[in-house]
Amino acid sequence: MAATSTTTSATAATATRRAPTARLGRLIDRWLLPIYVVGVTTYLILPVAVMILFSFNDPTGRSNLNWREFSLGAWLNPLGRPGLGDAVRNSLVVAFLSTLVATVLGTMIGLALARYAFRGRGATNILIFLPMSTPEIVLGASLLTTFVASVQLPLPEGLVFPLSIRTILIAHIMFNISYVVVTVKARLANFPRHLEEAAMDLGANEWTTFWKVTFPLILPGVIAAGLLAFSLSIDDYVITAFTSGQTQTFPLFIYGSQLRGIPVQVNVIGTIIFVTAVGLVLLTTLWQRRVAARDYTAGRA
Amino acid sequence: MRRALHLRAIAPYALLLPGLLWLVLFYVYPAFQMFLVSMWTGNLDAGFVQSWNWGIYPEAIAEYWPWLARSIVYGGLATILAFALGFPLAYAIAFRGGAYKNVLLFLVIAPFFTSFLLRTISWKIILADNGLLLGPLKDVGLLSEEFRLLATPAAVIAGITYNFLPFMTLPLYVALERMDKRLIEAAEDLYAGPWRPQGIIAGLVIGGVLGVVVGAVMGYGPVVVGIVGAVAGALVGTFLISQAFIRVTLPLALPGIFAGSLLTFIPAVGDFINAELLGNPQSLMIGNVIQARYLEVTDYPTASALSFVLMLAILIGLFFYARLLGTEELTGASV
Numbered sequence: 001m002a003a004t005s006t007t008t009s010a011t012a013a014t015a016t017r018r019a020p021t022a023r024l025g026r027l028i029d030r031w032l033l034p035i036y037v038v039g040v041t042t043y044l045i046l047p048v049a050v051m052i053l054f055s056f057n058d059p060t061g062r063s064n065l066n067w068r069e070f071s072l073g074a075w076l077n078p079l080g081r082p083g084l085g086d087a088v089r090n091s092l093v094v095a096f097l098s099t100l101v102a103t104v105l106g107t108m109i110g111l112a113l114a115r116y117a118f119r120g121r122g123a124t125n126i127l128i129f130l131p132m133s134t135p136e137i138v139l140g141a142s143l144l145t146t147f148v149a150s151v152q153l154p155l156p157e158g159l160v161f162p163l164s165i166r167t168i169l170i171a172h173i174m175f176n177i178s179y180v181v182v183t184v185k186a187r188l189a190n191f192p193r194h195l196e197e198a199a200m201d202l203g204a205n206e207w208t209t210f211w212k213v214t215f216p217l218i219l220p221g222v223i224a225a226g227l228l229a230f231s232l233s234i235d236d237y238v239i240t241a242f243t244s245g246q247t248q249t250f251p252l253f254i255y256g257s258q259l260r261g262i263p264v265q266v267n268v269i270g271t272i273i274f275v276t277a278v279g280l281v282l283l284t285t286l287w288q289r290r291v292a293a294r295d296y297t298a299g300r301a
Numbered sequence: 302m303r304r305a306l307h308l309r310a311i312a313p314y315a316l317l318l319p320g321l322l323w324l325v326l327f328y329v330y331p332a333f334q335m336f337l338v339s340m341w342t343g344n345l346d347a348g349f350v351q352s353w354n355w356g357i358y359p360e361a362i363a364e365y366w367p368w369l370a371r372s373i374v375y376g377g378l379a380t381i382l383a384f385a386l387g388f389p390l391a392y393a394i395a396f397r398g399g400a401y402k403n404v405l406l407f408l409v410i411a412p413f414f415t416s417f418l419l420r421t422i423s424w425k426i427i428l429a430d431n432g433l434l435l436g437p438l439k440d441v442g443l444l445s446e447e448f449r450l451l452a453t454p455a456a457v458i459a460g461i462t463y464n465f466l467p468f469m470t471l472p473l474y475v476a477l478e479r480m481d482k483r484l485i486e487a488a489e490d491l492y493a494g495p496w497r498p499q500g501i502i503a504g505l506v507i508g509g510v511l512g513v514v515v516g517a518v519m520g521y522g523p524v525v526v527g528i529v530g531a532v533a534g535a536l537v538g539t540f541l542i543s544q545a546f547i548r549v550t551l552p553l554a555l556p557g558i559f560a561g562s563l564l565t566f567i568p569a570v571g572d573f574i575n576a577e578l579l580g581n582p583q584s585l586m587i588g589n590v591i592q593a594r595y596l597e598v599t600d601y602p603t604a605s606a607l608s609f610v611l612m613l614a615i616l617i618g619l620f621f622y623a624r625l626l627g628t629e630e631l632t633g634a635s636v
Binding site: 024040054065135141237254274 | 312313314316317319320321323324325327328329330331332334335337338386389390393394397405407408409411412413414415416417418419420421422423424425426427429433463466467540541563567568570571572573574578588591592595596601604605608611612615616619
């Protein structure tokens with residue numbers, strides 16, 4: 001991997017010793033590494049490209065596994081399959097609500113971890129880390145057993161059993177919290193504390209300081225965490241399969257129709273989700289750059 | 302003043318409470334509940350009773366150990382392959398990315414924006430017997446008509462490797478990007494040269510062993526794949542690995558290797574989608590068994606026991622792995 005770099009100030013002796021390696025190093029730098037990078041990124045993108053391509057397919061029969069001919073049919077009627085509309089709507093509802101709750105709860109934990117010294121810090125870190133290092137199937141399975149066993153507890157009917165969109169939501173908030181904490185914490189690492197102190201010195205109370213100073217500063221991190229949570233939620237199959245009962249979501253719909261043959265509409269919605277996600281990420285990146293540029297000029301002035 | 306002090310003392314706990322409560326209620330308690338359910342006896346129609354049947358653990362392990370072992374082997378191989386693919390990629394982006402750095406990083410995470418299921422179904426299309434990949438090769442006579450990839454262990458391992466490659470690449474990239482590149486120049490000024498002859502020997506051994514294992518697991522003749530692996534390993538060890546790489550780059554990349562291999566191995570071991578969509582009945586993993594026991598036959602005790610064993614195995618492995626690599630900041634490493 002590590003190609004020997006050319007050194008201009010090498011002595012004559014080392015130059016002769018290094019000459020063949022240096023040539024080889026240039027060869028690797030110029031050709032081998034770029035070819036490799038193109039190869040691996042193609043491998044990464046290929047399935048996405050196939051998904052988009054097959055959204056324009058007009059398959060014979062019900063299964064969309066062989067290319068036949070170009071068609072816009074599915075794009076003109078993207079929800080034209082029984083149950084697909086409901087599944088997509090449920091997915092969006094779960095993703096929005098779980099992102100909202102997990103982002104609020106996770107940001108609070110992230111703030112506490114980044115700004116305060118307190119007892120129980122190590123335990124908190126472990127509790128945040130564990131859900132991310134547990135296989136999804138175990139998370140889903142343990143929630144399912146809990147929901148099933150909850151019939152023995154004096155809980156209101158329908159709260160957690162029978163399984164419904166409510167139990168999916170509980171599960172999604174749970175697995176999203178850790179990811180939000182980690183993202184927000186990373187962005188808070190170099191937080192300028194003196195700005196808060198300045199606000200307090202100028203007479204702002206804690207509440208005003210938070211909303212006028214702290215929050216605008218951590219907002220990019222919070223948005224990044226929210227986007228991550230949303231994309232994790234809308235894509236989740238495994239945990240949802242264990243906590244959904246009769247409720248359908250988009251990934252469950254894909255899996256369910258997988259055995260009978262996947263309708264082209266699934267590829268259309270997959271493509272729409274992909275394009276929207278890419279667009280949102282590009283937009284937030286551009287927005288953050290503008291904010292950074294504005295702060296830079298403000299700082300200079 | 303008094304009030305401010307008081308606020309300072311309870312503020313962190315007030316911020317932590319709702320989120321941690323959620324995790325305790327819906328992560329910690331369910332793990333405990335699953336342990337209780339594993340020692341239930343009965344069935345869904347007649348009802349279950351808490352019988353404290355410890356015997357379910359030896360029974361379940363005795364019955365399902367091939368699936369457990371297969372999961373660990375597939376997950377381990379996928380992790381090693383993802384590392385072999387991801388490290389050069391992360392290296393290229395971090396050290397030679399230049400103006401393309403952000404574009405390349407974007408391409409690495411782009412698969413995340415597509416449903417995991419749809420990507421795996423795409424692989425089904427690509428790997429099909431006469432599909433996008435094998436069809437043309439068969440048409441020109443490079444492969445025999447009987448050759449297939451879909452519904453083989455190779456497809457399952459390739460699918461898992463694909464799905465978790467970004468999880469491997471990103472932490473590696475972060476670790477390499479943070480590294481002070483001048484250290485490599487310093488090493489070279491101090492006469493760090495090609496890593497010979499150790500590189501050739503290490504390459505031969507690692508490539509050979511990996512080849513034999515891959516060949517045996519995927520069913521392509523361990524000897525042939527082993528020889529190919531040994532030759533490839535020796536070439537890499539001879540021409541691509543330098544002393545500066547072994548002594549400087551690799552040790553500094555360790556936190557990334559640690560985080561990347563965990564983020565790949567843990568979901569890979571528990572995965573059942575790739576085995577379900579790309580494999581055959583002989584290549585099913587423990588995730589498939591757990592899923593079927595829970596959702597198809599509602600044998601909650603056995604399913605819970607297996608799920609608990611899987612969780613415990615991963616936590617124990619995690620503990621030793623963390624001690625081995627001396628990484629204390631777990632949440633820090635996974636960023």
